[in-house]
């Protein structure tokens with residue numbers, strides 16, 4: 553592969569990964585707008601430690617999630 557071909561290949565890959573990130577953010581935004589976790593149907597909450605970070609309210613260990621009597625859930629996503 554020539555240098556130019558390599559550079560073009562890198563640009564193509566970057567474009568693809570940017571597109572994947574954009575789609576993932578869009579998907580997260582749709583979930584956040586719905587207010588319901590797509591995995592377990594619980595509510596959602598924002599994690600203020602990073603901008604745009606949303607998690608299922610059942611995310612995390614006992615004592616962190618909203619209802620410790622219900623199973624934990626690992627849904628999370630970013631809107632930005």
Ligand SMILES: [Zn+2]
Nearest residue numbers: 589592608625
């Ligand atoms: Zn959930």
